[in-house]
Amino acid sequence: MLQHFFGLVYLSTVSQIVLFTGTHADECPLQFNPQRAVVRYGGPVSVNCSTSVQHDGIGWEASEGAVPMSKDNLITWRVSNLRDLDIEPFCYINLDKQCQIELPITIYKTPDSVSISTVYHIGPMKEGNQYELQCDVLNVAPVQYLTVKWYKGQTLVNQTTFTDTIKTPVNETATLMIRPDRSDDGVQYRCEAELDLGEEGPRPPPKVTSKPLSITVHFRPIIIETKLSSVVLQGYPVVIVCEAEGNPKPTISWNLGTNNPVYSETLTITDSTPEDLSCIANNSVGTDIRHVKLSKQGNSPNYIACVVVALLVLFIGLFLCVWKKLF
Ligand SMILES: *[C@@H]1O[C@H](CO)[C@@H](O)[C@H](O)[C@H]1NC(C)=O
Ligand SMILES: *[C@@H]1O[C@H](CO)[C@@H](O)[C@H](O)[C@H]1NC(C)=O
Ligand SMILES: *[C@@H]1O[C@H](CO)[C@@H](O)[C@H](O)[C@H]1NC(C)=O
Numbered sequence: 001m002l003q004h005f006f007g008l009v010y011l012s013t014v015s016q017i018v019l020f021t022g023t024h025a026d027e028c029p030l031q032f033n034p035q036r037a038v039v040r041y042g043g044p045v046s047v048n049c050s051t052s053v054q055h056d057g058i059g060w061e062a063s064e065g066a067v068p069m070s071k072d073n074l075i076t077w078r079v080s081n082l083r084d085l086d087i088e089p090f091c092y093i094n095l096d097k098q099c100q101i102e103l104p105i106t107i108y109k110t111p112d113s114v115s116i117s118t119v120y121h122i123g124p125m126k127e128g129n130q131y132e133l134q135c136d137v138l139n140v141a142p143v144q145y146l147t148v149k150w151y152k153g154q155t156l157v158n159q160t161t162f163t164d165t166i167k168t169p170v171n172e173t174a175t176l177m178i179r180p181d182r183s184d185d186g187v188q189y190r191c192e193a194e195l196d197l198g199e200e201g202p203r204p205p206p207k208v209t210s211k212p213l214s215i216t217v218h219f220r221p222i223i224i225e226t227k228l229s230s231v232v233l234q235g236y237p238v239v240i241v242c243e244a245e246g247n248p249k250p251t252i253s254w255n256l257g258t259n260n261p262v263y264s265e266t267l268t269i270t271d272s273t274p275e276d277l278s279c280i281a282n283n284s285v286g287t288d289i290r291h292v293k294l295s296k297q298g299n300s301p302n303y304i305a306c307v308v309v310a311l312l313v314l315f316i317g318l319f320l321c322v323w324k325k326l327f
């Protein structure tokens with residue numbers, strides 16, 4: 001039933017279209033080939049206007065390339081260098097009375113330049129802050145068919161379209177808000193101005209791409225935990241390492257509980273090193289701190305002394321017993 005219903009709707013739509021074009025053709029029996037002209041500014045164009053009915057003359061009216069009235073059934077409007085952006089060519093036919101059809105025409109101009117820049121900001125960006133990128137497209141027409149595409153590396157991240165119907169070339173600006181994070185350091189942004197002129201337009205659509213804009217992102221240090229492995233001290237000096245990722249490169253220091261931090265990525269641990277210490281990674285953006293608890297074990301000198309004393313006591317005891325028994 002439903003299918004039937006849609007079938008009916010479809011049929012009536014189709015018949016309406018047929019009816020419409022039918023009456024249109026009855027009104028003025030002219031055809032364009034191509035049906036719509038898409039011309040590069042300053043480029044060539046040629047469009048045929050033809051009829052299949054008996055007539056008293058057909059012709060083209062246009063500010064450039066007009067074709068005088070002719071008895072032929074096909075006449076061609078031709079311009080080798082189209083520069084009139086407001087051109088409105090039409091084809092007419094003389095029957096009982098005259099009728100005419102205007103040619104749909106789009107004259108496009110690819111941008112002279114496309115450039116990308118940051119707005120209100122110079123130099124490195126800081127992770128988590130918001131910044132504005134700007135794309136300037138100079139001298140492009142018609143802006144109605146313009147799409148500005150934003151790429152981060154190879155990824156399309158956003159696009160901007162324009163609704164202005166002005167025919168003359170204009171300058172347009174598109175903006176993109178970004179909030180870079182630490183992984184975006186060194187990433188390249190670019191913008192691309194594309195004119196999508198429809199089926200009659202050039203394929204692929206003409207486009208102009210900006211030079212890439214590399215961004216530098218400053219981010220606070222994060223100490224790489226896995227590198228701070230647990231420490232086993234065996235009576236010998238051990239070197240521990242503290243590494244951190246940050247931009248700019250962090251300064252690494254060790255706090256040993258004294259007033260003098262040790263500025264080094266590595267720290268040599270001896271028996272006199274306090275058990276509680278921390279690594280500090282610092283740059284202009286922030287600071288990261290990790291506490292390290294040393295586990296001292298094994299043959300420390302105290303342990304050896306203890307064993308020596310214990311053995312000595314045992315030996316003296318034994319000696320005393322044996323001595324008493326003998327004498
Ligand atoms: C216009 O007509 C001429 C002459 O018949 C033909 O050679 C040409 O291919 C036609 N152009 C188009 C766009 O159909
Ligand atoms: C894309 O841009 C539009 C307007 O310019 C904005 O509303 C939208 O949030 C943006 N989308 C993304 C994913 O940035
Ligand atoms: C577009 O910008 C350029 C350079 O800034 C300028 O010379 C030109 O006049 C501008 N065009 C329009 C239509 O504003």
Ligand SMILES: *[C@@H]1O[C@H](CO)[C@@H](O)[C@H](O)[C@H]1NC(C)=O
Pocket residue numbers: 251253280282283284
């Ligand atoms: C961290 O860095 C800032 C600026 O770079 C400096 O003023 C501060 O003293 C540093 N702090 C430490 C603990 O190194």
